Amino acid sequence: xxxxxxxxxxxxxxxxxxxxxxxxxxxxxxxxxxxxxxxxxxxxxxxxxxxxxxxxxxxxxxxxxxxxxxxxxxxxxxxxxxxxxxxxxxxxxxxxxxxxxxxxxxxxxxxxxxxxxxxxxxxxxxxxxxxxxxxxxxxxxxxxxxxxxxxxxxxxxxxxxxxxxxxxxxxxxxxxxxxxxxxxxxxxxxxxxxxxxxxxxxxxxxxxxxxxxxxxxxxxxxxxxxxxxxxxxxxxxxxxxxxxxxx
Amino acid sequence: xxxxxxxxxxxxxxxxxxxxxxxxxxxxxxxxxxxxxxxxxxxxxxxxxxxxxxxxxxxxxxxxxxxxxxxxxxxxxxxxxxxxxxxxxxxxxxxxxxxxxxxxxxxxxxxxxxxxxxxxxxxxxxxxxxxxxxxxxxxxxxxxxxxxxxxxxxxxxxxxxxxxxxxxxxxxxxxxxxxxxxxxxxxxxxxxxxxxxxxxxxxxxxxxxxxxxxxxxxxxxxxxxxxxxxxxxxxxxxxxxxxxxxxxxxxxxxxxx
Ligand SMILES: Nc1ncnc2c1ncn2[C@@H]1O[C@H](COP(=O)(O)OP(=O)(O)OP(=O)(O)O)[C@@H](O)[C@H]1O
Ligand SMILES: [Mg+2]
Numbered sequence: 001x002x003x004x005x006x007x008x009x010x011x012x013x014x015x016x017x018x019x020x021x022x023x024x025x026x027x028x029x030x031x032x033x034x035x036x037x038x039x040x041x042x043x044x045x046x047x048x049x050x051x052x053x054x055x056x057x058x059x060x061x062x063x064x065x066x067x068x069x070x071x072x073x074x075x076x077x078x079x080x081x082x083x084x085x086x087x088x089x090x091x092x093x094x095x096x097x098x099x100x101x102x103x104x105x106x107x108x109x110x111x112x113x114x115x116x117x118x119x120x121x122x123x124x125x126x127x128x129x130x131x132x133x134x135x136x137x138x139x140x141x142x143x144x145x146x147x148x149x150x151x152x153x154x155x156x157x158x159x160x161x162x163x164x165x166x167x168x169x170x171x172x173x174x175x176x177x178x179x180x181x182x183x184x185x186x187x188x189x190x191x192x193x194x195x196x197x198x199x200x201x202x203x204x205x206x207x208x209x210x211x212x213x214x215x216x217x218x219x220x221x222x223x224x225x226x227x228x229x230x231x232x233x234x235x236x237x238x239x240x241x242x243x244x245x246x247x
Numbered sequence: 248x249x250x251x252x253x254x255x256x257x258x259x260x261x262x263x264x265x266x267x268x269x270x271x272x273x274x275x276x277x278x279x280x281x282x283x284x285x286x287x288x289x290x291x292x293x294x295x296x297x298x299x300x301x302x303x304x305x306x307x308x309x310x311x312x313x314x315x316x317x318x319x320x321x322x323x324x325x326x327x328x329x330x331x332x333x334x335x336x337x338x339x340x341x342x343x344x345x346x347x348x349x350x351x352x353x354x355x356x357x358x359x360x361x362x363x364x365x366x367x368x369x370x371x372x373x374x375x376x377x378x379x380x381x382x383x384x385x386x387x388x389x390x391x392x393x394x395x396x397x398x399x400x401x402x403x404x405x406x407x408x409x410x411x412x413x414x415x416x417x418x419x420x421x422x423x424x425x426x427x428x429x430x431x432x433x434x435x436x437x438x439x440x441x442x443x444x445x446x447x448x449x450x451x452x453x454x455x456x457x458x459x460x461x462x463x464x465x466x467x468x469x470x471x472x473x474x475x476x477x478x479x480x481x482x483x484x485x486x487x488x489x490x491x492x493x494x495x496x497x498x499x500x501x502x503x504x
Contacts (some may be wrong), residue, residue, distance in 0.1 A: 049373075054379055055378075056375045056378065056379070070333075082381045084379060086376075086379040088375070088376060091370060092371060092372040092373050092375065092376040093373075094368075094373055094377075094378075095367075095371070095373070095375070096364075105380055105382075106360050106380050106381075109283070109380065109381060109382050155380075213474065
């Protein structure tokens with residue numbers, strides 16, 4: 001094998017909802033142990049892209065490969081889903097389960113929760129996102145929005161998956177907590193060698209997390225490059241986006 | 248507006264819905280026989296359906312038994328056949344009223360809550376989250392509920408049968424003046440195991456229908472609070488209608504033998 005195969009390869013992926021063409025030929029490659037951040041205006045299809053990648057939505061056309069194997073069809077995709085850890089934009093915590101059961105879910109896959117080792121592991125994961133054991137027996141509805149987000153993050157990383165997909169991990173968090181989550185993501189990538197794809201609106205956070213930044217615009221990847229080069233992208237739309245210029 | 252087009256569209260939508268339901272049932276049945284299973288969840292739902300529905304089903308069958316005794320007494324008095332009251336009560340309760348009323352009550356109580364719970368999980372992406380955590384949502388959410396429905400309803404109906412017969416006994420003895428011993432004797436004289444068993448078979452079928460309709464409508468719920476509301480209504484209405492249709496079907500099947 002001369003060339004290394006990227007962990008994730010997204011090629012010419014298109015997805016429409018009715019007449020609304022959301023993704024129109026997206027190309028993106030993510031190498032092993034790389035952390036890529038996708039930015040782009042609200043409603044441009046970032047969440048749709050991540051859902052196509054994990055198989056919750058079926059792309060209309062295009063290919064998605066994991067480690068060089070094309071995955072198509074939901075059943076095939078399910079076979080690799082154990083390697084993914086996904087944080088949903090709205091958390092998607094199981095509201096009939098306690099915080100501890102939520103975080104332990106990927107460890108037990110919904111079966112017996114009472115094992116001491118599982119409990120310990122879940123508490124350790126909660127500690128990684130800055131939450132103490134005192135909230136373990138609460139239910140998601142008893143938590144603040146930011147705490148919910150962190151519990152969802154803990155659930156996504158509990159099994160140390162190879163591929164991490166984070167949909168706005170720091171939205172709704174205070175700056176200090178945001179920085180903690182950023183460093184946690186960096187730590188996951190550096191220490192366990194995971195591959196991460198993060199969606200964010202926060203450019204400071206993107207600079208901290210990303211090896212590479214890709215900007216989604218009009219259904220395609222408009223610009224991508226190393227984080228250090230985003231200021232000098234030479235692209236007017238990118239400049240306007242990162243500086244928050246209206247118009 | 249072309250009326251033919253509207254009819255055609257409605258017909259196609261009906262076919263699509265039937266097909267989706269067929270696939271859903273097929274997936275449910277095939278997941279029933281493949282591990283992993285979730286015995287804890289099954290137990291939880293059996294308790295929820297079988298135990299917590301007891302008051303509702305008990306009250307319904309109690310008053311049904313009482314009213315059947317009263318009605319049959321007034322009708323049968325017209326051709327001096329009052330003696331048949333006990334037999335009429337026990338046969339109508341075990342063969343028809345027990346299973347049908349329990350089925351309808353459980354459709355309202357359990358079918359609605361299943362649709363609302365699963366529908367909310369669909370709308371808040373919890374079902375998607377299950378998939379990403381390598382847990383098949385049909386296996387985890389639907390199979391335990393459907394199995395619990397099939398297991399619990401016969402149990403509920405058996406208890407309901409006893410309470411219904413007891414209701415008839417109360418009216419027969421304290422209002423219509425039957426001798427207690429005679430009434431009980433008449434109750435069991437003409438009762439065959441087959442009568443009770445046919446009712447329990449019906450109950451299992453109704454339990455399956457209620458749980459499948461609740462889960463199906465919740466699972467395919469549209470977005471938003473409105474979608475969940477519609478799913479709940481559809482679950483109860485469709486389960487109730489299917490119960491009455493299946494009731495005729497099963498009865499016909501049993502009588503044909
Ligand atoms: N299930 C769906 N059915 C129909 N349209 C959808 C669906 N999911 C997303 N869309 C549409 O796709 C477009 C992109 O949505 P998406 O959630 O990916 O945006 P986003 O880039 O994640 O935005 P934000 O940053 O606000 O989260 C939107 O126009 C949305 O209306
Ligand atoms: Mg989004």
